[in-house]
Amino acid sequence: MTHRIRDEWVKFTFIIPALLFFVLVVVFPFIRGLNIAFTNWDGIAPTYDYVGLRNLQLLFTDTELLDPIKNTLLFTVITTICINVFGLLLAVALNTKFPGVNLLKSFIFMPMVISLVLAAIIWRYIYSDIFPILFQTDGGLLGNPTTVMIGIAIICVWKEIGLAMVIYYAGLQTIPKDMYESARIDGATSYKQFTKITVPLLLPAFTYCIPLWIGTGLRQFDYPMVATKGGPGTSSQTLAMYVYNYEFPYFKAGYGQMAALVLFIFILIVTVIITSYFRRREVEY
């Protein structure tokens, strides 16, 4: 009996290191954050008061929240649609043999491995120096409050489309080739083959990709932070930047933490709904 207990304990020691790091970095800060969200703490002072749901009330009545909501949704919609549609088209187009096909794949995936900071900086100069020459425009997309979110979204699409491409490409390899053959014999056009075979059988890849980009879009922080720092003015501020600004530069940690929690719950609900929507449509074959 003591041997068994000893063995159970030895087993448990395997999980202890991971658990220690996880508790220190995720669990403990999360619980601490739950507590902070119900206070009026500025983030520095040794004392603070509990204010109940006042932060939540302030958050839902803050009209300055409307712009970050609009910006975040715009970014999410543009990037999710462009990355998935073009990523899928590229994967289908590159799913044939021709000279240089692997080289093209590595080129399109290449932006994915460089840091986002580098990507955003390079594009800042492309918008300000190169676009005026190529398209005879001035100021660039990032300098204009109405186009700045589109400009930032393009950077993200350029960088991440390769990821969608390789995921859809891997998905395409799981579809049995004879399905296309029998469809061709039945006289199905390539458009019909795409909509009737490729898309339904790629649903597991959609279930992965679409919630992934919706999730990263809704919590978007780094692209606008590096490309524009939220500017011009606050015209490219996202929800995650709103959280950051209140927690750090504005010294309203309690309020910022509540905003972070609301953002988390919102993202959780959206991704769960979308994931289950796609999962229900997956087919067995």
Add this chain to the structure above:
Amino acid sequence: MNTTHPAAAAVQVQEPRPRRKWSQILRVALLYLIAILFLFPFYIAVVYSIKTPVETAQSPLAFPTHIAWSNYAEAIEASNFFLALRNSVLTTVGTVALTIAVCSMAAYVIARNNTRFYNFFYYLFMSSIMLPFQVLMFPLYKTWSELSLLNTIPGLIIALTGVQIGYFAFLYVGFIKTVPKELEESAVLDGASRYRTFYSIIFPLLKPINSTILVLSALGAWNDFVVSMILVQKKEASTLPLVQFQFFGEYTSQVNMAFAAIILSMIPIMIFYLFAQKWIIGGVTAGAVKG
């Protein structure tokens, strides 16, 4: 009525050939064009990094007539490149080693013990995959400041490992469940301890998933911006992305030197991409597609 005459069928097969060939050529040409478009920003970065300011102003797009290597010498000095490189290498190596060590062990007991107790930890780890970093950002910063871990490489390594544990443990568990149990059972019968069984039998079998985790966590740590930005403010511990971010704020007037700094910090990751491309692409698709 439906059966076609053999000759007619032959014509049908023959006829669309030339059209298909042309459309295939057109499609390939279009794909090459798209790939060139994707490479264009890299071209701009390279060209800017080797031009003089005068030439940049005259013709931003053209390849330079004279290569200004001095941009690189200036960039290395002004951005303190080697310090940042050292910090990035240490952070990445530390995070990768720690991630593989702790995640593989934890995933092993989770995968092999389908009990309520271990499933609880599995779902606990998994729940962090959906958690936006913004929720942890401020309390983590406060905790790190109290533990004197702010602005230190070990502090950054611990944080980067912690935020990635959920996803990587999830990938490990999925893989370990496909590894047959027979080998380790006979080892246990032979009297080997659990640790010996794990390190001499299981761990070597995990090679494919270990390389996946290696490339994913290396890329994640090397390119991380958000976590490092919160936990590191001082130059001594700044990694390459942080230095780039600061540097561009300070040197917006010296574009060419700043681009030389960009190219410099891109070189290590490009070499890594050149050699590990297969594993990188295999790694990023690992969680997405089964089989």
